[in-house]
Amino acid sequence: MSRTSTWAWAAVAATVMGMGAGLGLAPTTGWAGEPEPFEYMPPGTLVAGSGQGRVDDTVYAPGMRFPTEEGPAFANSQVWGNGGGQGPGGGQCDAVNYDYPWWDNYCETRSWDMPMCPAGIGHQGQDIRPATCQNAVHWTVAADAGTVTNIGSYSVYVTAADGTRYDYLHGANQIVGVGQALDRAERINRVSNAFGGTPTTYHLHFNIRKDVAGFGNVYAPTYMSLVTSYQELFGLVGNGQGAVELDSSSCEAMIGWAQSGDDPEGAATVLIAFDGEQDDPNATVIEILADRPRPDLCDVLGSCDHGFEAEIPLRLRDTALHEARFYVVGQNGTPVELDDSPFSFMCEPPPVPAGVRRELESPEVMVAWAFSPLYQVAWAPADVLAGLPQGNVFPEYPVLVVSDGDPAPAETKTRWLMDPGYKRAVASEEIATAWGLPWSEPETWPAEVLDGVPSGTPLRPEPFLVTGDEGVVYAIDDEQCPLVDGQLDPSCEPEGEDDTAGEDTAGDDLPGGTAGDGDGTGGVPAPGATDDDEGCACRSDGSRPGGGVGWWLLALVAAGLRRRRA
Amino acid sequence: MSEPRRALPVVSVVVLAIASGGLACGTTPPDPSGQPRSASDPLDDAAGDLVARPPSRGKVRGGERMRRTVTWPEADTRSVEAYESLDARSREAVDLAPVPVLVPALAEALDERKVMQGPEWAAFWGRRETAESTVTITVNASRMARVYPGVTPKPGPHTLRGKEAFVSRNEGIWSATWIEHGVAYDLGLECAPVDAPPCDDQAGVEALAEGLVYVGGRGPEPKQEQEVER
Incomplete structure (x- = not known):
């Protein structure tokens, strides 16, 4: 089974492990003493026997802030993990629950409508354990600036300007009120086990609720938004290089090359952010592959297939000035902006046919x-x-x-x-x-x-x-x-x-x-x-x-x- | 007749190197080797390879934005009684809401009722506390959809308010989703204890959805509907 790893892990764990005493049992291995590389299982890979995940590497909430204030944090199943009702035994505080890799548990087996799950039913969000197995210690924070639109018995919802709703379940000690405006990363409550009277494990159940055309307001996949925001939180910078070839670019296409440091011979993923940075929720960000043969790059880069040629979106040919920023995505951190980015363009639309x-x-x-x-x-x-x-x-x-x-x-x-x-x-x-x-x-x-x-x-x-x-x-x-x-x-x-x-x-x-x-x-x-x-x-x-x-x-x-x- | 016209003079393409603060047209992009390119550089030959394939279209992160066309309900369907039961701040939010605001009927006897709104959404929140349970109700309405290529639409398997709907239960919280007035609505119903009435049966959330009433909104905006965001 493949894993995606982050080798450029910064000294995260050391900052977290200062708290010795706590209500919970601290994990004893993995992150306790040494910085540990961040690893995550691919999206859609669920714990064996826990259902069929959605294989989808789409970042549904680009620019999102990771929803706990500090790390590390551990995304994995509560029900199918140690101490869970369907798990292998053990207890919720077992070290294995507080270790990498992360596991996706969106679409994990449940019995209710989930139109974006392969089975049409499943788990609506992602379970995240905080840094330590302790109650009401670790803060959750706003994933985006927005308004608190609900405080239930064990839920808090924050709705961003564009209508995207971020749900925080099982928390305690809310310090926000309904109708309150929050800044991005502002504290909300502490991770707990609240569940309407019957406690669950200490974890944050995190949903992203979006208006998805074809369905309406539904729970969107969260996993890759969490992965990218986690990398962002810890300043894990990706490894790659490339350039935009400005004098070759035009209203027809934007041309350049990119190479990932993690997979130097493979096709690199390039992000193009229009009218904002790649982590700006208001920017339009597209992904393309730099996989075109470029004989001129062979000797310099050691392999040839690193060119890209991206179409200027028709909708942006509107006589207005637009800016495109280019990044190469490494597996292990935030995207790296290419040389000679940005590229600005102002293009005429095509003529409208009669009819x-x-x-x-x-x-x-x-x-x-x-x-x-x-x-x-x-x-x-x-x-x-x-x-x-x-x-x-x-x-x-x-x-x-x-x-x-x-x-x-x-x-x-x-x-x-x-x-x-x-x-x-x-x-x-x-x-x-x-x-x-x-x-x-x-x-x-x-x-x-x-x-x-x-x-x-x-x-x-x-x-x-x-x-x-x-x-x-x-x-x-x-x-x-x-x-x-x-x-x-x-x-x-x-x-x-x-x-x-x-x-x-x-x-x-x-x-x-x-x-x-x-x-x-x-x-x-x-x-x-x-x-x-x-x-x-x-x-x-x-x-x-x-x-x-x-x-x-x-x-x-x-x-x-x-x-x-x- | 089809030529687009605008007062702004249009240049076919303007390439600006914002980072360097100057015009980029005519500048020489750095070679990966760090050496300046010359006219005989093999990079120029590579243009032939690139032309052989059409430019790539990207996959949009976060989805492609498309604003929904709101169909405003007839004014005489508005529940003035429910509107007037809201506090002044909530009534103001209703008046500013870019979508028709639906709230639970007064018969729900909630202790607190609030309406909030944003540029693309409106939300209702209400709560009722008794000695036996706490019930929280949310209603969200969105007019900003995201189009995700490859996401195949599915009709909801349930019918609520005469519309196809999805009914789900998230960590004990009931949720119903449907499209009405051109707007994406969802209703949430949370109880503590989790299975206290009306959360003890799917019929509870369905009845609540059927009973929602229209209390207002800012009304039609002839020149602001269904926008594909620029």
């Missing part, structure tokens, strides 16, 4: 389509957005189907995207890929259902999402012919379409794999098109396409399919 703007109504829609707010949403000035007519709302989630009446072989059956009220041909696998649609795994719908759905314009070759300073996210799309009693208005003839619109014959009589007119344009109006000539020649009032029987039929069928998938 109608269709609102993505929630972050759940973004997730369901696997769109990235950072990389796939462009910025546009308000007057450009206002100049686009508003279409109906964007589909809540993608449904790609084929007809069971389509005689073509499975791989060449016509694929349709079900768009409320319409079915829209997906002309090629490339287009499906651009939209994130599962080309090889379409759902099969009965021909009698699919044939009854009017055909809209073919899906555009790729999505174009846009937002303005006001923030609503839109997809730019074709305007569709309005529906009359669930069928296309017979007087409507979409421009650029010559085969499907206006008829209700699509589906089993279309040649497989050649949906639409085959011109591959997806009905994208020409640049410079006006509102009146976008998509539908019969309409000029800019009103939204109507609903009708077809919409409701499709909604019902789609809802049923969604339930089945769930």
Whole structure:
């Protein structure tokens, strides 16, 4: 079983071990006399037999302050550890409980809903033993500046400005009150064993509660946020080097190289922090790998694959000045900033194509389509957005189907995207890929259902999402012919379409794999098109396409399919 | 018609070496060897390798921020009685809240009731103490979602307030989560002793969720909704 170790451990333990007397039994080995390297098991690795962890190295709370004032601290299972109800025996103060490595226990076996756990149920946070097995000695502190939003019988919640909530359970001697504003690292209470009357072991149960698109407010994985904040707490600086190549960087990409001192021949992880330091909770921080072949580095670094080339996020091409800071991540400490970091850029957004703007109504829609707010949403000035007519709302989630009446072989059956009220041909696998649609795994719908759905314009070759300073996210799309009693208005003839619109014959009589007119344009109006000539020649009032029987039929069928998938 | 326009003059790209305090364009980045690069440096040849692969997209730490679009309830659904039961500071917090504030109905007979708010959230806290038990209730509402690539959405297996919901129990503390008015809500119910009513059954937290009432908020902001943070 692999471990991740920190060899650059600073003299931490010595500062903690001054307290000889205490209520608990002090551990006798490991950290008591000698500084001990910090080691942690990989995220998602739980104690054997304690369930299935979530293998996820995401830092869900970047910049978080470690939630105990001092160290060392020991993240591990209470239930499956020594002295726990499912443990091997012994007592809670056994030295093995107060030693490295850390063990993840998010998703450890429990019986309640936990949507981010592989089993759908599990333990909501991370158990952390303080430096010594003593009651009400060790302070907990605020992981971020925020407001105390709860003090329960054995819980304290601190909510940060962005809504992230940090939960501290089983503490005693609160020195904070509900509604109180806290600074980062301000004291809250002492680690104890409070549990509503029946004591537990001395530990801090720590949760990070976040608004995660697709779920809502849920308990997020805590482990890697704790690891990075622990390294930060003790000033464990990583080992690595690299540089940003400023004169090669542009609005297309940021270029440089990086090498980890812990794994000199492997691909180094590079952090790029936009508009803040890497540990600033308000910064946008991305991770990429420096793994590109660079012959020029071979002799100098002893290995070659250390280049990186990172895309400038589309969302940051907004005419504003942005700063990007670059760091290389070593396993054993905080990231090291690269030479010639930062890189500042001010880039123009791409032009907005003609069409109608269709609102993505929630972050759940973004997730369901696997769109990235950072990389796939462009910025546009308000007057450009206002100049686009508003279409109906964007589909809540993608449904790609084929007809069971389509005689073509499975791989060449016509694929349709079900768009409320319409079915829209997906002309090629490339287009499906651009939209994130599962080309090889379409759902099969009965021909009698699919044939009854009017055909809209073919899906555009790729999505174009846009937002303005006001923030609503839109997809730019074709305007569709309005529906009359669930069928296309017979007087409507979409421009650029010559085969499907206006008829209700699509589906089993279309040649497989050649949906639409085959011109591959997806009905994208020409640049410079006006509102009146976008998509539908019969309409000029800019009103939204109507609903009708077809919409409701499709909604019902789609809802049923969604339930089945769930 | 599609060209973005802004009063600010836009430069295609401005590269500034902030650390060095000067323009970085045209400066020579240090070679890993510490030697200055020349035009014949193999680094220049390496550009061909880099072009062969498109630039990488990163994984965002902490998730990609996306503000939710709040759908404000009709004014006539507001419980004036519950609003007026709050202290002045809490009423002020309700008035400033960027999300519709839900609180337990007065029938819950809590001894203390507080509402707090932040730029992206609102929270209710209430407590009832009797000789037999202490009950603490929390309600949190968030409009700032985080999008995590690779996180597959799941519908909650329960139904609360007509919405898909998750119901969990964290160290004895009941928790229900759902999305309503476009906002992510969660309700917490903590008892001491842990299994004292209403914590002795899942029905307790479900009934509490169903009974939440809307007391207000700062209302629609036509130009501030569902923002993807810059």
